[in-house]
Every structure is written in structure tokens, then in C-alpha cells.
Amino acid sequence: MAQFSGVMPPVGKLTNRELLQSSYPIILHVKSEIGPGQYDHYELFLGTENNQARLFDPPNPIKLVNFRELVPQWDGNGLIISAEPIDIRAFFASTRKRFMLYAAAAIVAILVMHRAKRWLPGELLNTRTRLFGLSVTQAGGFALVALLCGIIYHFANDAGLLANANATASIQQAHAANFIPKVSEKKVHKLLDSDTVFIDARFARDYKAGHLDGAISVPVDANDVECQKATADIPKDARIVMYCQSASCTFAEKVAIKLITDGYSNISIFRGGWAEWVAKNGKKEDASL
């Protein structure tokens, strides 16, 4: 009997507000690292102290975490723990009140807008304004209001993207590889005849087994010194195309980020990598081997 053992089945997503008001310990479903990864970890919430969350992640000691920092790591799922039966209605009372308030405000706004339609000079809308023009104007209004709502919400709310610049920056950093331009196999064909530098990010043994004509090896496991030595002759503004084994391989992205940090500015990634090249062109040993 789950309830008698003090375990409650999930009833909905929690927010920071519920955590702040909770008198129960809660197991939170979190990400082990901020970024694009999955929610793959659990931490125990033990209440608040100085408006910060007390989190326990064994074997580490209890830590205090700002609620703002918790938002990008927690998906809102939590398991409330209590030896006594939990009064879930009381737990969500303030959320329910807030929801009712928002719903009432939305209904009032809709009714006011309906009334406002009658006060507006109807003939002006119906006869002088073309219907398509009217809907385009309304659509522009939607975009403007959505922009204002988004900016105000994310600036004023604790969980907002603008209010929590560090968390936003860490997500952008985690997605740095997504911002690097990608090139297709056809484009690689054209670039092979140009001054473009090709860098093979696979392990050295894979590079030796076969690589693109003229490609330089900068293995993903190379340290900073080895990496700088391999790229010493490449000008910082040179066009560079990185590749690794296949589309699912992330070595090219890792080495590309390392090179961007070193000051290289014109880097692209051939996502299909060596596997796509061999599949479409066959394997050809490089003359420099």
C-alpha cells in the first residue's frame, strides 16, 4: 500500500513556490549537468535556509543552492516523502488559488475585449478596413504583445531566461557545437580543390587507416600542446572543415570548439564524416600516407 508507507504517486509538476512552502522532504528529478542532456539524476530537497534550497546528493555533504540555479536543472518532478499521509490539497492550495486567479483574469479580459468590440466604431472595422489587412494588423499585434510578455516574464520571473543569465549562458555554451555551420558531402567535394584545410578529429589509428586527401590529424584525445603543434601552420582566418567517423560521432564538434577557443574563426563541420565519404566515393588511400 503505497500511501500508507508514506510514498505518494505523482500528482503534477512542482514549482519553486511549492518547494519554498513545503514542509516535507522531496526527491527531485534533476540533470547531473546543466545543458542539453537528459534528466538523469536525483537529489533530496531538505527544506529552505536563507531563501536557498538545502540539497543532499550522497555521498556529497548537504549544499545550499539558490532557487534560480535549481530551475534549469530540475524538470518539476518530485517525490514527496512523509511518514504520515500527505494532504495533497493543502500542499497545492496556493497553486490552485493562483491558477484560479489567472483563469479569472483571462475570462475577464476576454469579456472586456468582447464588450470593447461593441464600443468600437463597427462600420470603421467592417467597411473601411479590408478584412485581410485587419487580420494582418491583428497578427502584428499578437507578435508585439507576445514579445512584450516574453521579455517582461523572463526578466521579472526567477525562472526567466533573462533573470538567470548564468544558466542561459551555460546552456548556450553546452550547445556551442549547434552554432557551428555544417557542410554536405557535395560541398566537401568542391572544397577539396580549394585552400580549405581539412581536419580529421578521429583517433590517430583511424586516421592512419584512411582519411580525406590532405587532411590533418587532430585527434579528439590530443592534449593542448599536441593540438597547437598540429595546427601551428594553419592561419587563424583559414577555412577549416572538421570531420570524424559518422553523423553520430561528436569528436569533430569537440575539436572544433577547442580550435574556436584558440582563435580560429572560419570552421565548418562535415557531419556525415568519413563513413558518408566512403559510402559515396569509396575508400581511397591518401598519397601522403
Added chain:
Amino acid sequence: MNFNKITRKRFMPGFALVVRLGLGCMFLYSSLPKIRQPYDFLSNVYNFELVGPKLGLLVAMVLPWAELLVGICLIGGIFVSGALLVSIGMGAMFSFVIASALYRGLNISCGCFSASSTEQIGYITLIRALVIMLISAVAYLIQIVINNSDQRTLLCRPT
């Protein structure tokens, strides 16, 4: 009353109402998790590899609110033609980004109805986005016809 008049007076407003409520509920349902978990939605936007860091941030901030506003207006019956036009635009945009991601062979989460969901993009999500766009377009055309006939009624009404 001929068939044309029946269609215009009964079927079209009924169809427009059903589409309005259906689309409105769908947009409300899809916007709330994105507003609640903006960081997951930001990650989803970046995963499509179509925008840079700043434009992606703007999309993650504005799109869920546009969905919410359109949802409320479609359900509440205010600014319906504008809301349907935005709905067509969003449907077209979703179709384009999903088709583009499928073409590039990206294996990523859709982020369509819940920012943290694991639903992957695929032909079903693409068809769904296309259906949203088409239904919105049909409802928009009907709305124009309804507005037009309202206008005629208003002009012909004896004073």
C-alpha cells in the same frame, strides 16, 4: 433556403467554432510547459541548428507566449482572424523546421507539446504540423467569408 445558404449559415460557422476551440486548446496545452520550463525549450530550439544563440533565445522567449495568446483568443473568440493567421504562420514554421531537421538527418526531440518530452521528430510530427497549418488556413478562409457576410448583413440592415 438553398444548399449554399445552409452551408454558409450553419455548417461553416460550426466548423469554424470546432477548429477554433480545437486549435485554441492545443496551443494552450503546448505553451504552458514551455513557459514553465524555458531552459528545456531553449535547448530544443538550439537542437534544430537553424538559429544562433541570440535569435534562439528570442524564439524561446516569444514563441510560447505567442502560442498562449493565440490559444486564449481562439477559445475566447476575440481577434480570431488575426489569431488564425498567426496559427497558419506557426504551422508553416513548425513544418519547415521539422522538414529541415529530417532532411539533415537530425535525431532530436521535437519539443512540440512538452519541452522536456522525449518525442523524437519524424514524419508523424511533420504531418501534424502540416495539418495544423492546413486546418488553420481553411478556418481562416471561412472566417473571412463569415466576416464578409456579417458585413453585408450590417450594411443591408434597415435603419
